[in-house]
Amino acid sequence: MYLGIDVHKRYAQVAVMDEAGKIVEEVRVENANLDELAQRYAGAQAVLEATSNYYHIHDTLSEHLDVTVAHPKKINQIADTDKKTDRVDAKELARMLRLNSVPESYVPTEEVREARALVRGRQTLVENRTKYANKVHGLLSDHGITEDVKPLTVEGRESLRGLSIPMPFDTLLESYLDLIESLTEEIQKLDETIEECAGSLKETQLLMTIPGVSYYTALTIYAELGGIDRFDGDKEVVSYVGLNPVIRESGDSRIEGGISKRGSGRVRWLLVQAANTAVHTSNDEYLSRFYDRLASRKNSQKAIVAAARKMLVSIYHMLDRGEAYDPPGVTA
Template sequence: VVAAPSLIPKKAGDRIKTNRRDGVNLAKLLRAGELTAVWVPDERHEAMRDLSRAREAARKDLKGKCQQISSFMLRLGRHYPGKRTWGPAHMNWLMKQKLEHREQRIALEELLGAVRQESERVERLEQAIREAVPEWSLAEVVTALQAMRGIDLVAAVAVLAEIGDLSRFQNPRELMGFLGLVPSERSTGDTTKRGGITKAGNGRARRILVEAAWSYRHPPRVGREKQAKVAAAPRRVREIAWKAQMRLCGRFRSLTRKGKRPTVVAAAIARELSAFIWAINREVMASRQI
């Protein structure tokens, strides 16, 4: 049995730790059925997780390089007049900047070269993900999840790579708890006190869902880029995806009108979004058995 260390019961007053005492305690807990087993991924799944995390690391490095250039230009008093940064127009503007000192021009060229290098690295990893997905056991689920708003190929792969087999969750609430998106609670007697989300479980998957939740602040619609993905999905998956849009877009507006902080609203939407992801996975798995 592979148990989750964070879920192993421990006495608050026990201050002595030895291998012998730990072994005895684990044996007692196993006999009593108090140990919570964790899902163990196979080698193929771990490989997909490594690839997804490599892409995330490359994206983080790219963001850092872009921030360095932004800080450099801000210090020199140069402000980009356009709206969308880091697109072709912004890059052309940066390359055309005429700086006073030769050393500054060299520094800017090196930073721009680093951005181009990191961008190519991200593109290579995303291409590797696209090529690896068809051979993955969760390929059908990846395709189905892309019918949902805010979830593209990279996000779908990242969520499934981090969470694993969604079928092991008996209901959506178990998945919400695993992701740490449920409110914390410290209640006693007649007093009920709830706080922020628990943030338990996998932080990467939780962050991706929260980022996807922000797309539901706009009215429900199917964009041009999403139409092909929606059309390729099974009818039942399309219905769930559209139901999610109608529900979550309305929920986002409703919570915002009540004066909730934007971050609180995004976390609430991400929690419900995980339930729709669970429903789509169940639908795909059920179609496999037919």
């Protein structure tokens, strides 16, 4: 039997298909009751899309079924239907599973999930703090206050609390500053947990031997890449992160454009920052020589992105071989 499971927030639409391609059952099941369905079809194959809440459902079903997780974007590109309803989607999933044509999505381990939750949670807190800092700047601008203030620093907040602006804007300012302070404290607490987590994993311990890679950068890279053995080589990792150049070929011409920017923008940004530190602060001879050679022919921005790409290639081989960072001419 082949089970196509279209998962929603509280329920799932399930289509059960037999070996001959005939639908033998269609049922809508509360997510909390999927375990009962899985037991009834124990040993069968099942497929569900990688939605926001699929981890728990995948784990529950996997106790009884052979579960495949489908890549949502890729499956929409190849699905053989123009209709979009729960029943149609469930049947299409079952059909593709029977034909062995499901584009699979990576299912991270519990360890990787925990790392992702930590670094993505921190990113959310930082984004919220930045939002309130921008509100402070907007409020000051509305009242003609143009002096340079830094609401993200202790000194900046103390200075802002000494300003005299009319009601109710003074109350709003105080609220924004309190929220920034609270979020800063939560970020610091989370940083301690992230540092502890990074120090406990062999993969992140290896990554932190790279000049310019902190515990947060190391854990983010590990969390977003997941198991390195799921990649066939360094080119696949570079493409996954979106640091691969876009190549356009036409006839005899070949034009290399900017990077594809697929995957995690946060990882790309962190790799570029790490490359900047390695080249300009940490005196990483390996990357510095590479950067200087490119910067003399191209602009510095292209050169640092290429250095970040080269660092990512090193990261792939480090994790693949279980080795610390030790390229030619560099002491880790």
